[in-house]
Amino acid sequence: MGAQWISIYVLVGMFVLAAVLPINMGVIAxxxxxxxxxxxxxxxxxxxxxxxxxxxxxxxxxxxxxFVLAQNSGTIDWLVKLAVRAVRGRIAAIPWLMFFIAxxxxxxxxxxxxxxxxxxxxxxxxxxxxxxxxLMMGLMVIHGAQGGGFSPISIYGGITxxxxxxxxxxxxxxxxxxxxxxxxxxxxxxxxxxxxxxxxIRQGADPCSxxxxxxxxxxxxxxxxxxxxxxxxxxGKPCKxxxxxxxxxxxxxxxxxxxxxxxxxxVTVAGLLALVVLTLFFGQDIGFVSLTIGLVLTVMAPNLQxxxxxxxxxxxxxxxxxxxxxxxxxxxxGTIDFVGHGVAGLTSPLVAALLLCFVGAVVSAFASSTxxxxxLIPLAVPFLLGDTGVSAVGFIAAMAVxxxxxxxxxxxxxxxxxxxxAQGVNRDAFFRQLLVYCAAVTLIAPVVVWLLFxxx
Numbered sequence: 160m161g162a163q164w165i166s167i168y169v170l171v172g173m174f175v176l177a178a179v180l181p182i183n184m185g186v187i188a189x190x191x192x193x194x195x196x197x198x199x200x201x202x203x204x205x206x207x208x209x210x211x212x213x214x215x216x217x218x219x220x221x222x223x224x225x226f227v228l229a230q231n232s233g234t235i236d237w238l239v240k241l242a243v244r245a246v247r248g249r250i251a252a253i254p255w256l257m258f259f260i261a262x263x264x265x266x267x268x269x270x271x272x273x274x275x276x277x278x279x280x281x282x283x284x285x286x287x288x289x290x291x292x293x294l295m296m297g298l299m300v301i302h303g304a305q306g307g308g309f310s311p312i313s314i315y316g317g318i319t320x321x322x323x324x325x326x327x328x329x330x331x332x333x334x335x336x337x338x339x340x341x342x343x344x345x346x347x348x349x350x351x352x353x354x355x356x357x358x359x360i361r362q363g364a365d366p367c368s369x370x371x372x373x374x375x376x377x378x379x380x381x382x383x384x385x386x387x388x389x390x391x392x393x394x395g396k397p398c399k400x401x402x403x404x405x406x407x408x409x410x411x412x413x414x415x416x417x418x419x420x421x422x423x424x425x426v427t428v429a430g431l432l433a434l435v436v437l438t439l440f441f442g443q444d445i446g447f448v449s450l451t452i453g454l455v456l457t458v459m460a461p462n463l464q465x466x467x468x469x470x471x472x473x474x475x476x477x478x479x480x481x482x483x484x485x486x487x488x489x490x491x492x493g494t495i496d497f498v499g500h501g502v503a504g505l506t507s508p509l510v511a512a513l514l515l516c517f518v519g520a521v522v523s524a525f526a527s528s529t530x531x532x533x534x535l536i537p538l539a540v541p542f543l544l545g546d547t548g549v550s551a552v553g554f555i556a557a558m559a560v561x562x563x564x565x566x567x568x569x570x571x572x573x574x575x576x577x578x579x580x581a582q583g584v585n586r587d588a589f590f591r592q593l594l595v596y597c598a599a600v601t602l603i604a605p606v607v608v609w610l611l612f613x614x615x
Contacts (some may be wrong), residue, residue: 160480162199163497166489169195173485180588183474185481192485200492201398210566211482215572217446217598218272223579225430225453226280227409227467232420232425232456235284242285251359252287254299257282258347261300262340263306269439270314271304271528271563276445277435278304280580287582290522294592295354297577298567299347305563306343309336319559328551340614342564342604377433412523423459430456472579475586479575486525495522508542508549512613514556516605519562522600525570532588553612560612561605568597 169191177184192210196202229235246252257278259263264274279300286296311332323330348519425538459465489495502514515535523531536558543551566573571591574597581589 162492163494164219165199166492166494167194169225170485172245183475183478185284185479188481188485192488196488200488202488202491204492207488210484210491212483214444215483216445216476217444217450218276218574219471219579220570221446221449222276222576223455223471224278224467225449226580227470228453228456229427229431230284231467232423232427234424235281236288237424241257250291251356252360253285253289254296254351256349258303259294261303264315265304265440266307267312271308271566273445274304275300275573275576279567279576281326283577283582286542291359292354294596295350296590297581298350300594301567301573301577302343302347304338305566305571309339309559309564315528315559315563319555320370321535323555325535328543328555331552334552335556335559339560339563342560342608346564377400401500404481424466425458426459472586475575475579479570482525482570490526495534509541509614512539512549513609514553514562514569514607516609518555519558520565520601523562524565524568524597528563528566531560539589557608557612560608564604565597565601567593568598569593
């Protein structure tokens with residue numbers, strides 16, 4: 160049995176073990192990376208650790224830490240209510256607002272994880288307060304980001320277009336962009352209506368949102384603060400979204416009041432805006448920027464730090480970085496290339512195109528979509544340049560969608576951000592729901608886009 164097949168069987172065994180026993184799959188993946196790397200691939204520990212996704216770890220840690228601080232101070236509540244007011248209290252419009260904002264960010268050059276990292280904590284905070292299905296809300300953000308991801312000036316679009324041009328294949332930037340947008344828009348529409356969208360539409364406008372005013376913290380309000388949201392003066396009847404609940408951060412918040420809740424919120428919003436500007440327009444690493452802004456907020460109220468670090472979803476972070484490390488071992492030992500070349504060598508070009516779409520979807524669910532696009536498209540060059548009846552433009556569109564729509568995976572950065580920022584849910588159950596949805600997309604999407612863009 161070849162080394163590549165052994166590594167594939169171990170990956171399958173990891174999923175089975177994690178499904179049968181209540182063990183964090185990240186721990187299993189780290190052990191698998193060590194055993195397969197040393198015993199099968201002949202790698203030393205240093206080489207295995209070289210595959211540890213430092214950038215992904217920093218992104219998850221920085222974003223979750225920063226938004227925990229923002230949540231504990233009540234800033235997220237405030238931003239959520241402003242979003243409701245912006246759509247005149249129409250709760251059903253919020254998921255679509257998040258979809259199109261995420262798409263707009265990626266279409267002008269933001270990397271997909273950066274756009275999702277900025278939008279999804281606010282979107283899921285809103286979902287928790289207004290009874291919206293958090294899975295639907297998180298998926299709407301991801302599909303929005305992927306929908307705008309192939310514009311000619313975007314990261315995915317630029318990389319794909321360079322790979323296609325270098326391979327000497329026909330190029331149609333608009334076709335790839337519109338294919339991604341159309342498929343993700345259709346999927347988002349189905350999710351919206353299948354996961355409670357009609358109920359939100361029938362619910363109508365939230366009367367509380369139209370009366371919302373920015374928080375005003377007074378001494379009498381401070382005395383009432385007992386949970387994760389600072390006291391707010393809301394005119395009229397109290398609303399569910401403005402209610403104060405107990406949380407582990409209540410002790411630290413009593414200290415925060417002494418520093419000035421309003422000033423802290425203003426600095427938090429300024430920090431979130433700085434995060435957007437520095438990451439989207441100046442290309443700074445979102446993990447480092449988030450941690451730096453979080454440090455500034457922590458210096459303002461040092462006792463918040465221990466509560467915030469305790470609220471960071473460490474099990475989910477361990478799961479994601481563990482699986483990513485194992486996939487890095489697979490890449491280094493040639494398993495990904497082994498599978499890709501095996502599929503591309505098939506005699507039937509149509510079947511080869513379908514299987515390459517499947518390979519792109521499966522690998523992208525665990526690894527970098529950008530790397531998949533750069534490695535699998537060149538494998539299709541022989542049958543795309545020949546007289547096989549397979550459209551190069553259609554295949555590239557199908558491969559682009561197949562390799563990115565699966566970023567809903569809890570093992571990818573986007574899916575991990577949704578998992579890490581979900582509020583008021585059973586994390587294990589939410590992980591399983593996300594995994595089941597990813598599995599369905601991985602199995603169905605390649606076939607659908609192959610039929611739409613390659614066969615028809």
